[in-house]
Amino acid sequence: MAVVEDHGSMRWLRRRFLAGGNAATLNISDEAGRVRLQTLVLLRWLALAGQLLAVLIVNLGLGFPLPLGLCLAAIAASAWLNVFLTLRYRTTIRLPDWQAAAYFAIDLMQLAVLLFLTGGLENPFALLFMAPVTISATTLSLRSTILLLALSIVYVTLLAFFHMPLPWVQGEPFAMPSLYVLGIWIAITLGLCFMAAYAWRISQESRRMSAALAATQFVLARAQRLSALDGLAAAAAHELGTPLGTISLVAKELQRGGIDPAEMKDDLELLRSQAERCKDILSRLSREPKGEDAIYSRLPLHVLLDEIIAPHRDMDVRFTVSVAKGDADADEPLIWRRPEILYGLGNFIENAADFARSEVTLSVRYDRKTIAISITDDGPGFAPEVIERLGEPYVTTRPRAPRMGRGGEPGSEHEGLGLGFFIAKTLLERSRARVGIANRDDETQGAVVTVVWPREAIEAESAFPMPA
Numbered sequence: 001m002a003v004v005e006d007h008g009s010m011r012w013l014r015r016r017f018l019a020g021g022n023a024a025t026l027n028i029s030d031e032a033g034r035v036r037l038q039t040l041v042l043l044r045w046l047a048l049a050g051q052l053l054a055v056l057i058v059n060l061g062l063g064f065p066l067p068l069g070l071c072l073a074a075i076a077a078s079a080w081l082n083v084f085l086t087l088r089y090r091t092t093i094r095l096p097d098w099q100a101a102a103y104f105a106i107d108l109m110q111l112a113v114l115l116f117l118t119g120g121l122e123n124p125f126a127l128l129f130m131a132p133v134t135i136s137a138t139t140l141s142l143r144s145t146i147l148l149l150a151l152s153i154v155y156v157t158l159l160a161f162f163h164m165p166l167p168w169v170q171g172e173p174f175a176m177p178s179l180y181v182l183g184i185w186i187a188i189t190l191g192l193c194f195m196a197a198y199a200w201r202i203s204q205e206s207r208r209m210s211a212a213l214a215a216t217q218f219v220l221a222r223a224q225r226l227s228a229l230d231g232l233a234a235a236a237a238h239e240l241g242t243p244l245g246t247i248s249l250v251a252k253e254l255q256r257g258g259i260d261p262a263e264m265k266d267d268l269e270l271l272r273s274q275a276e277r278c279k280d281i282l283s284r285l286s287r288e289p290k291g292e293d294a295i296y297s298r299l300p301l302h303v304l305l306d307e308i309i310a311p312h313r314d315m316d317v318r319f320t321v322s323v324a325k326g327d328a329d330a331d332e333p334l335i336w337r338r339p340e341i342l343y344g345l346g347n348f349i350e351n352a353a354d355f356a357r358s359e360v361t362l363s364v365r366y367d368r369k370t371i372a373i374s375i376t377d378d379g380p381g382f383a384p385e386v387i388e389r390l391g392e393p394y395v396t397t398r399p400r401a402p403r404m405g406r407g408g409e410p411g412s413e414h415e416g417l418g419l420g421f422f423i424a425k426t427l428l429e430r431s432r433a434r435v436g437i438a439n440r441d442d443e444t445q446g447a448v449v450t451v452v453w454p455r456e457a458i459e460a461e462s463a464f465p466m467p468a
Contacts, residue, residue, distance in 0.1 A: 035140070123166060344423075
């Protein structure tokens with residue numbers, strides 16, 4: 001029952017993703033730009049400290065002339081902005097995308113002013129334009145990042161032509177060739193574009209992974225709630241059986257009639273007491289639901305596999321299970337019925353059955369140290385261009401094998417999101433499994449998924465409770 005409900009949760013989740021157009025992408029866009037004000041304030045204080053140190057070293061330490069008052073005024077303006085933000089808002093608030101982008105734009109403008117006063121692109125610190133754009137690419141929306149990137153390129157272009165002289169030794173004129181300045185402009189512009197694109201791509205991968213893991217947690221939580229409801233229903237049926245039987249018997253006696261008032265009073269009192277007992281049982285079960293029975297939670301390996309395969313036996317493929325010992329003295333392990341094992345193996349088996357032409361084979365091998373399960377199908381196999389990326393979220397696997405559905409009609413096909421494969425792999429790896437994905441190397445087409453555990457990771461010890 002639990003396994004069937006688990007796969008129902010996966011299908012429901014896929015429908016929600018597809019019905020929403022692209023729910024994962026929407027969630028990513030909604031979360032973009034939610035950067036904490038405290039983060040921006042701390043980064044600005046760090047930048048201001050570096051700017052102040054650089055200005056003082058150049059002017060006082062090296063003795064190079066520069067407009068010290070104007071430089072300090074530009075630094076002080078940003079410092080006062082930080083003070084205002086700290087006093088005006090709680091630093092723990094998360095800024096909307098547009099507001100964070102506006103603060104980054106102010107930082108770019110302040111940096112442009114400082115560079116204008118200290119040599120423009122001839123100043124080696126011009127590369128600091130990359131910092132706000134890179135941070136924006138990792139935290140803000142694509143639109144805000146593009147706007148900040150364009151603003152940075154505008155500033156860099158203007159500074160190439162309009163700026164005050166670079167601070168240098170008095171009496172020694174310093175002028176860079178125009179061609180060299182052009183090279184600096186090209187280098188900074190290309191660097192801005194590359195860093196923005198690179199940081200954006202990395203942040204998108206991270207957000208997609210977070211969205212997929214959130215989906216995993218949602219499905220697991222739903223499956224655990226359903227499993228808890230199954231246990232609660234079984235416990236309620238068991239404990240309510242006796243009082244409900246008594247109520248039924250007394251009701252029949254009262255229905256027949258012919259009972260004197262004293263006996264009727266006793267029967268009514270008994271009905272009331274049994275109804276109170278039912279109420280107490282339901283209250284106790286809902287308040288303190290019992291865990292699964294220890295014996296039911298531990299199953300021999302082949303029995304556990306039969307349970308996982310059972311929901312898929314009505315498909316038009318044949319399932320074959322073979323179990324072999326690696327060591328002659330190795331006993332068949334007892335396995336905990338852990339949700340991640342049931343769910344992960346169930347998804348791999350479902351995936352193999354979906355793409356198989358006629359048969360799915362489960363080969364089990366165990367010894368005193370390891371347990372290995374290979375799931376093999378005779379379908380088209382994994383496409384070479386995606387096999388290295390399988391197990392990542394939203395990577396679809398392979399073309400569905402052409403076969404007839406029930407009633408002789410063509411089997412239905414759908415475009416998968418690759419999320420189920422990612423969830424299965426993630427859950428099994430959390431149980432300390434190593435998951436291998438390959439195509440068959442014999443003459444027969446097909447895919448092979450191998451799952452290998454250290455035996456102690458999933459084997460049940462008779463005297464210990466089921467791990468959380």
